[in-house]
Amino acid sequence: MWVAYAFGSALFAGMTSVLAKVGIKNTDSNLATALRTVIVLLFSWVMVFIVGSQHAIAAISPHSLLFLVLSGGATGASWLCYFKALQLGDVNKVVPIDKSSTVLTLILAFIFLGEKITIFKGFGIAAIGIGTILMINKKKTDKDDINTDKKTKNMWLVYAVFSAVFASLTAIFGKIGITGIDSNLGTAIRTIVVLIMAWIMVFVTKKQNTIKSIDKKELLFISLSGITTGASWLFYYKALHDGLASVVVPIDKLSILITIAFSYIVFKEKLSIKAIIGLVLIVAGTLLMLV
Secondary structure, X not given: OHHHHHHHHHHHHHHHHHHHHHHOOOOOHHHHHHHHHHHHXXXXXXXXXXXXXXXXXXHOOHHHHHHHHHHHHHXXXXXXXXXXXXHHOOHHHHHHHHHOHHHHHHHHHHHHHOOXXXXXXXXXXXXXXXXXXXXXXXXXXXXXXXXXXXXXXXHHHHHHHHHHHHHHHHHHHHHHHOOOOOHHHHHHHHHHHHHHHHHHHHHHOOOHHHHHHOOHHHHHHHHHHHHHHHHHHHHHHHHHHHOOHHHHHHHHOOHHHHHHHHHHHHHOOOOOHHHHHHHHHHHHHXXXXXX
């Protein structure tokens, strides 16, 4: 059953990237992340009370609480970087790099969780790595021809890489933190940390005064992305709670197919032949992780 939860997580995660991209067209990415997180927090705590796990808060060990907080911190950092990257670059550029966190997650799961890396997973790691490189170097679009300096045009790449690193840490910390804890409660606690981080960034960058000027359409899509994120998280951490991190994470990363499809439909972002080959390699590598 946990495999089904993992695929559910991938579905909602794929929808999130496109919805968020629409919502941050003219809205500061840090502010959008903070607003989305409010919705995710409400979503996650509603689920806690539905399943009745709120009474287990007092029973959480300091060890589990520490790793839930670390997981929340890593998630917050990953989100801030990810949505900044989305604001600066194309969806079909940013997402493949973010999904490459699978490779680092597998390595960390082997080191810290003792999950074995089989020969199939080894080939999968190689395929994902090569595929990601091919997708980064896709054919230039009109958007790339805007007269901006090289450093500015490449900043999306820096944010995307950091997003992937923090995402891999999120999975490992989360797996350790939710051991013996209801996954819904673990998700809700983590989200509090993310919310605090997101709003700190808003006030540090002094963007809190721009809330009133957010376009209603963008606010709608920011809200929708928060809902799909909440749904994805609940499925994802339920799958992590019941299954193997080295299997759950690769399945979740299949959301790239949904994201790429929607980015083509919504933003008309086309892939070059090289990028298509890269996408095939990423998907093939991900599937090899499940063998």
